[in-house]
Amino acid sequence: MARIVVQEAPFDTAAEIARLTAGRTDIGGIGLFLGVVRDTAGGRPIVAMTLEHYPGMTERALGAIAAEAETRWPLLGCTVIHRVGRLMPGDPIVLVATASAHRQAALDACAFLIDWLKTKAPFWKREEFRDGSSAWVAARAEDDAAAARWLTPRRAAAE
């Protein structure tokens, strides 16, 4: 059962790892991805980024993505935390963590989760520029391509 959280507050990566592994000794590897707000967008400096989401559907979509990962890989734990609201460059924005007996499953599931999250979870980013203007971020074709490569699983789940 995956842990899915959508929140404005920062998250505690170490606490999330501890929670994933608490009391277990069957985990051999943890894959983790931490997304961070960058200070530029398309070469333009940004001062802040605001994340809007669709309450209710967001948790549902993240849960479905995590459930899909759990059918594809033998996961012993899975955490997805996504922040919303106004964030600054350098702020962590998303955490994906996966635990498995073997590293390949953990790493592949982690990459899968962030790729699918980017194209299937209802979040929208608005970037604020130095001159006071702001703009909604356009979806990227690369993200669609990254998500699409999981439609035909490339490698077996187990190491």
Place this chain on the structure above:
Amino acid sequence: MARIVVQEAPFDTAAEIARLTAGRTDIGGIGLFLGVVRDTAGGRPIVAMTLEHYPGMTERALGAIAAEAETRWPLLGCTVIHRVGRLMPGDPIVLVATASAHRQAALDACAFLIDWLKTKAPFWKREEFRDGSSAWVAARAEDDAAAARWLTPRRAAAE
């Protein structure tokens, strides 16, 4: 310049992430792998694992692996910490963390580093079983295969 550490002591994952990102706002993603000692080996319960290494060559080999990753992906930071000595099930054994402007580079470099580390860094594991016996771990053909897939880069470095 990668941060390479070989030590007996536990490491602090949160501190390592903080160190990787300290004072920068150009990082968009951090890929992280945490290896943990499992409580079974080939179906047999283990009570401890001792890691031997080749002081000097180990740091050199890890540095070469990290340098190779830095030529393949546009990394903004890279940390590899490997523990040696006697560890218990549940103990973290290895940390690989990579930072890049984009997630794909960070995730791919992280997977590359742990795959190559498993086949090119001079560490040897000895497992202790419940009955008091112990045995050196044999190298796994799967690890060689995982490392070999990086000999022909599959994807472009940049997103």
Place this chain on the structure above:
Amino acid sequence: MKILYFAWLREKAGTAAEEVEPPAGVRTVADLIAWLSARSPGHAAAFADLATVRCAVNQDFAGPETPIAPGDEVAFFPPVTGG
């Protein structure tokens, strides 16, 4: 029927949420978009380029042919950009 708008569709439509009662002939998402577009210039602007509009019916992604019914929650938004 509850209609939700997110991101720039919200800004263009001028509302985040509205309750509507479309006539009986409005049976699909495509029908609904055509009907909503006639409500105001803002609505028309929100739906002007359908290539950049995505839809969810009762919080599941939906396409133009997805059927809709009274009581449904229908959301319109741009392609997602989280992560």
Place this chain on the structure above:
Amino acid sequence: MKILYFAWLREKAGTAAEEVEPPAGVRTVADLIAWLSARSPGHAAAFADLATVRCAVNQDFAGPETPIAPGDEVAFFPPVTGG
């Protein structure tokens, strides 16, 4: 020349490190293995199955044909199993 043994090669050879002065004809890693194997039954056992023996010369991975010279640090060990 400094010879190092790790993991089960260390256990079989009965030593972690030794200083040796092989004769002039010992020019490669393969020559060295043959010469070291004659030093004791333990050494012979360590090198009995060369398919499971790896070597580094001056801390770089080496093969049977790698040349060796006085002053080198030559290490023998099983395939690595870290991570």
